[in-house]
Amino acid sequence: EYGVKEKKDQIGVVTGLAYTSFGGDILPVEVTYFDGKGKLIVTGQLGDVMKESTEIALDYVKSKAVEFKIDPAFFDKHDIHIHCPEGAVPKDGPSAGVTLTTALVSAITRMPVHANLAMTGEVTLRGNVLPIGGLREKSLAAHRSGISTVIIPKNNVKDLDEVPEIVKNDIHFIPVETVDQVIQEALVR
Amino acid sequence: EYGVKEKKDQIGVVTGLAYTSFGGDILPVEVTYFDGKGKLIVTGQLGDVMKESTEIALDYVKSKAVEFKIDPAFFDKHDIHIHCPEGAVPKDGPSAGVTLTTALVSAITRMPVHANLAMTGEVTLRGNVLPIGGLREKSLAAHRSGISTVIIPKNNVKDLDEVPEIVKNDIHFIPVETVDQVIQEALVR
Amino acid sequence: EYGVKEKKDQIGVVTGLAYTSFGGDILPVEVTYFDGKGKLIVTGQLGDVMKESTEIALDYVKSKAVEFKIDPAFFDKHDIHIHCPEGAVPKDGPSAGVTLTTALVSAITRMPVHANLAMTGEVTLRGNVLPIGGLREKSLAAHRSGISTVIIPKNNVKDLDEVPEIVKNDIHFIPVETVDQVIQEALVR
Amino acid sequence: EYGVKEKKDQIGVVTGLAYTSFGGDILPVEVTYFDGKGKLIVTGQLGDVMKESTEIALDYVKSKAVEFKIDPAFFDKHDIHIHCPEGAVPKDGPSAGVTLTTALVSAITRMPVHANLAMTGEVTLRGNVLPIGGLREKSLAAHRSGISTVIIPKNNVKDLDEVPEIVKNDIHFIPVETVDQVIQEALVR
Amino acid sequence: EYGVKEKKDQIGVVTGLAYTSFGGDILPVEVTYFDGKGKLIVTGQLGDVMKESTEIALDYVKSKAVEFKIDPAFFDKHDIHIHCPEGAVPKDGPSAGVTLTTALVSAITRMPVHANLAMTGEVTLRGNVLPIGGLREKSLAAHRSGISTVIIPKNNVKDLDEVPEIVKNDIHFIPVETVDQVIQEALVR
Amino acid sequence: EYGVKEKKDQIGVVTGLAYTSFGGDILPVEVTYFDGKGKLIVTGQLGDVMKESTEIALDYVKSKAVEFKIDPAFFDKHDIHIHCPEGAVPKDGPSAGVTLTTALVSAITRMPVHANLAMTGEVTLRGNVLPIGGLREKSLAAHRSGISTVIIPKNNVKDLDEVPEIVKNDIHFIPVETVDQVIQEALVR
């Protein structure tokens, strides 16, 4: 069932954290690819801001292809599909930026992502990580799901004082300034 | 007439189950293909969520083409049409995911689907089957239509206690965790 | 004038039957083609459901090209235009399925359609004919127009008891289960 | 100024007749073409029905290219632009069908159209001319503009009794059943 | 600042005249081009009618390429961008037709436009100039901006009696019937 | 955190200034590119006017490619992505024109932009800089962010009297008439 963490390290699957009017929730991102012509398919009832996040994530990876050891020609010869289950639940906001970028890099480089890890943070086109809202609720959702590590934007460290002690005892928070740091922490090597 | 089960095993035709404000109903899915350029045509007055389900189903099959023994070049050289009769009835929701995926695999591999079988379940991009709503009403509709086997998401097993005994006496429920299991059960070999 | 039947057998022209708030009416379908790139042009102020019916009809013919003795390459090298006069009258619903499919086959194979014939019925993607509404009103319109034969879905036979005796004396009703039967009856050979 | 007839025979310019809430009016149609890739450009604030009329007109000419002595390859290598001045006045309805078709044939074959001629009539995809509304008002507008000949649908002959005698004395009405007859009458040879 | 006339003859820049609810105003049109594939880019918050005017202007120039000594292949190998500053002010109406056409010809032929010149007039697809509204307000705006010559549609000559004597003393009005005359007057040779 | 100036000279990143109902704010623009087919991707919840500004900026650079020492073929072989963080904040208006143009030139020519610099101004298609609103609020935001130099349109010099003395003591204002002057001032050589 969704709402529980991944059971083992997987490729192209990253656990994000959402903040909705019902509280925090686990927001998995799945990425796959196949022979194609460079199309990006996005599903999961994503709103306009989150759709833009998928474009920013993809184009960040494209512009850093060499650094990520990805053949630039890869993007021309494949279609990439990004899906956020559950398919009937509308989702929006920029805070899945780190999750989307990490899932893309994992899927394309075939490097798995740590199963016990969740993350949240807006990403800019040059890879900066911007602060997000709802850190308390997101942390509670991660805790409920058995997550042991959560990557957060450095500018949200000041909000950790609103996170309950019991959560902070169980979860290791990793503050980051760039999405490159996120990928460094998330991928199993 | 629709609302009755298929009379014999067919290729590219799978019986789904819908849950509407009028109760449960049979929701057949038809898939065909022909020479083309890789276009996906979707008809049957499908809503946004169900249209996304068709994209997820197709791209799941594309990304697993080798496992399904499908030539990856198939998708480039054909157009695929997915239709859900009756054409004037609006349909939506993610729970036709297993039905759409199975109909696609059956149509492309030319393997027939068991006629007495119905199914329901959301599918994620990596092939996980997520729980659905209205299991009781869907089961009643399957029963009325003479279905003998219904594939359901494993996370809906807990909802079987709401299904009448008379239905459970006549129908064999198969719980699944992945769409690969669904296809394994559904295709006649 | 429209509202009267065709005077002689024609190619690519089939008389359908519509059921509107003003009663039944004749609904001719015209199909033509010309050098092109595989585009489908649809005119006549068709609603969403009827536009989907044109796609289902076309793709049924494409997927059965060999059976209809049509060169599959035909569709790539031509544009096909489907028009339903009168151009200012909005039209919708799935019941023109048989009419659209027959007009397409007639236009492409250059086989004329019987002039005294009208038809109604939804078509599914595998060629099944589903029942329609307004059989009584459609029959009256066919009768007023001098039609002598009307093809109807087999599941509408039960509705013939609502058709006046005078109409049943003049019109021969042919019940069908598949659109292949429709084409068999409609085309002049 | 518009609202006056053409002063001399012209190529690709035909005088139609419109019927608006302000009465009848002259509705000129201009067609031109140039090197291109088969695109149809339509301007003049045309409504949905009239835009469809331009597609019907163009595709009728395409499907009859040989009869009109037009090289079928013409349509692939040119873009065609249809414009209805005055650009700020919304226009709609199917009755410009004959005007649009005649203007297209004149433009492409480089045969001029009689300057003193106006016309009105819906055209179907096989070239039938269907009756139109507002014959009285359109005739008055033609008369005010100095038009000497008006082509009308045969099914509108019955409406000529509503046209004032003074108009019928000055204008020669030509009833037609097909757009081929219209073109025969309109083009200067 | 806009609202003042051009200081010297420029290529691809023409001063139009707008008539808004705030009175008359200067409406400059800028045209540029670059290596491309035949795309037309239009900016400046233009409304539907004015967007159509840009298409009419471009296609008029295309269809008269030879007369304007423009290589017809030019249009295939370049993208053309038409912009009307100020970018946040919505603009609409057909009366910029002469301005748009002149700016296009100037940009493509690299012939400058007289700096002290303004113009207004709708253009039809065959190059006829149709009358416009607001001549009085437009003339006042031209006068305020130091314009010495204004090209107007011949059918607006009758409206010059509403233009103040002081304006008529300073501005030379040139009535035209065709956009070819406009271009003849506007371009510096 | 955004709302603070860049810490060092960067490529493809320029600090603009926005004027919203909440006052002035820093509006960074990020530009990147990668192998592609000439597509422009724009993200950051930009409104219609600001989207047009990105097209004007890009096409200005394209039409001046030679002057900027950019290979004209560059634009065909790459996709360019322009992003304005923060991704959830809607942004609009023409005053980012100078910022967008400078960021594009910096990204493509790989020349860094001075870190302590901010700018505001509408750009026309020929590179003229038009005045903007909210100079006072924008100057205050720049001051709060530690900016030492602000480029403004020459026509806004008259508005500097509304800027507090303390701001004018700390910030050097550079008035410009063309975007070429902006680029001259902004790029580190």
Ligand SMILES: [Ca+2]
């Ligand atoms: Ca959930």
Ligand SMILES: [Ca+2]
């Ligand atoms: Ca705090």
Ligand SMILES: [Ca+2]
């Ligand atoms: Ca049903």
Ligand SMILES: [Ca+2]
């Ligand atoms: Ca339960």
Ligand SMILES: [Ca+2]
């Ligand atoms: Ca009728």
Ligand SMILES: [Ca+2]
């Ligand atoms: Ca009955």
Ligand SMILES: [Ca+2]
């Ligand atoms: Ca008029």
Ligand SMILES: [Ca+2]
């Ligand atoms: Ca009458």
Ligand SMILES: [Ca+2]
């Ligand atoms: Ca102004």
Ligand SMILES: [Ca+2]
């Ligand atoms: Ca007057």
Ligand SMILES: [Ca+2]
């Ligand atoms: Ca901010």
Ligand SMILES: [Ca+2]
């Ligand atoms: Ca001031």
